[in-house]
Structure formats: C-alpha cells, structure tokens
Amino acid sequence: MLYEHLGSKPRVHDTAVVAPTAVISGDVEIGPHCQVLHGAVVTAEGGPITLGEHVIVMENALIRATAANAVHIGDHTLVGTLASIAGATVGEEVFFASGARVFNGARVGARCEVRVNAIVQRRAVVPEGTVVPIGWVATGDPVQLFSPDRADEIAAAQPELDFPGHVFGVDRDTPDLMVQLTERYGSSLARHADDRPVIE
Structure with a gap:
C-alpha cells in the first residue's frame, strides 16, 4: 500500500513491483525493475529514500529515512x-543478508556483503568490497570489524555515537531520557495520523 506522508507521495517506476502487503510511505522513489516483497516497509520519516534500478527488498525488511539522514540504495x-x-x-551491488542491520549515517560501499545478523553501526564507513561476517559489527571510519563477543572494544571504537542525541534530539544524560525520547519521537510519529492512501 502506498501512503502520502507530510505532503509527499511515493513514486514507483512502472516496471517496479510492490507487493500489496508492503507499505511505502512518503518521499520514496522506487526505480526501474525493483521488487518490494510482502511485509516490507519503506518509510520516509522526514527525509527522502531512493532505490536505484533492480533493487530487491525482501519480506519484512525495513528501510527508514529521517530528517537528519536520507537513504539511498544503489542499483x-x-x-x-x-x-x-x-x-x-x-552503493551498487550490495548484499544484505537476513537480519542485517545498518544504522543512521552509515555508508556502505559498492559490492559489500553484510552477512546474517551483522551490524553496521552509526556513521561507519564500509569500503567497497568489504565483507562483514555473520553476526559481526562494523564500526568507525576507517571501519573496524569486531566479533560480537568483543563488546568493550566495539564501545571503545565508537565513543562519539550519541545515538539518543543524534537520532532523537535528546541528551543521553537527561535524567528522564526515555520519557523525553518516547514523548518527542511519539509526537513525530503521530504525524502519520494524517497519512492518506494513494489511490491509483
């Protein structure tokens, strides 16, 4: 289903196929010969999303842009x-396996593989052709790859992430962090109350 959000309607190339149970919301451009399968969600929460040519978004995947971080996915x-x-x-020709996670501000170069349940942390820059192994974590610029059992090293490699501040605009040291975060983010998400289905 296509939804207009914040005055923007999705634009889907006439050769692309979007499953009837997928949700495409807001300022989203889906290029030629793309496939968006059942249960996938592609939602532009204030920033644009562009999918190049022949991009495949499998079942129950999520692609989300924010006002601070747009999304572009190469051919x-x-x-x-x-x-x-x-x-x-x-970049182009990238493979994200089942359960892979890529966070705000990251850049993944062409022909990379992010394998099952691997994570690309915020603002990580993954060079062209890199393989992030199953369950591993990519962080930093230049990127470092860590096995998941190296939590202290992962944390040390990314001291300036400030996820609550960057993504939600709330200082991590706020005494009522989750109260502020959920109220602010909830208010932003409430804008979906005005979304309208796009009738073709």
Missing part, C-alpha cells in the same frame, strides 16, 4: 528478509 542491491537500513547510503 542491483538486495535487502534480505528482516534486514533493516536506517538513514544510510548504500
């Missing part, structure tokens, strides 16, 4: 089942 990229990409730039 011939596959976004696997249950994968999520938030506010990232992705």
Whole structure:
C-alpha cells in the first residue's frame, strides 16, 4: 500500500513491483525493475529514500529515512528478509543478508556483503568490497570489524555515537531520557495520523 506522508507521495517506476502487503510511505522513489516483497516497509520519516534500478527488498525488511539522514540504495542491491537500513547510503551491488542491520549515517560501499545478523553501526564507513561476517559489527571510519563477543572494544571504537542525541534530539544524560525520547519521537510519529492512501 502506498501512503502520502507530510505532503509527499511515493513514486514507483512502472516496471517496479510492490507487493500489496508492503507499505511505502512518503518521499520514496522506487526505480526501474525493483521488487518490494510482502511485509516490507519503506518509510520516509522526514527525509527522502531512493532505490536505484533492480533493487530487491525482501519480506519484512525495513528501510527508514529521517530528517537528519536520507537513504539511498544503489542499483542491483538486495535487502534480505528482516534486514533493516536506517538513514544510510548504500552503493551498487550490495548484499544484505537476513537480519542485517545498518544504522543512521552509515555508508556502505559498492559490492559489500553484510552477512546474517551483522551490524553496521552509526556513521561507519564500509569500503567497497568489504565483507562483514555473520553476526559481526562494523564500526568507525576507517571501519573496524569486531566479533560480537568483543563488546568493550566495539564501545571503545565508537565513543562519539550519541545515538539518543543524534537520532532523537535528546541528551543521553537527561535524567528522564526515555520519557523525553518516547514523548518527542511519539509526537513525530503521530504525524502519520494524517497519512492518506494513494489511490491509483
């Protein structure tokens, strides 16, 4: 289903196929020969999303842009089942396996592989041709790859992430952090109350 959000309607190339149970919302451009399968959600929450040519978004994947971080996905990229990409730039011919996660401000170069349940952290820059192994974490610029059992090293490699501040505009040291975060984010998401289905 296509939804107009914040005055923007999705634009889907006439050769692309969007499953009837997929949700495409807001300032989204889907290029030629793309496939967006059942249960996938592609939602522009204040920033634009562009999918190049021959991009495949598998079942129940999530692609989300924010006002701070748009999304661009290059040609011939596959976004696997249950994968999520938030506010990232992705090159051409990239493979995201099932459960892969890419966070705001990340850049993934052409012909990379982000394997099952691997994570690309906020603002990480993954060079062309890099493989992020199953369950591993990519962080930093230049990128470092860590196995998931190296949590202290992962944290040390990304001291300036400030996820609550960058993504939600709330300082991490706020005494009532989750109260502020959920109220602010909830208010932003409430704008979906005015969304309208796009009738073709």
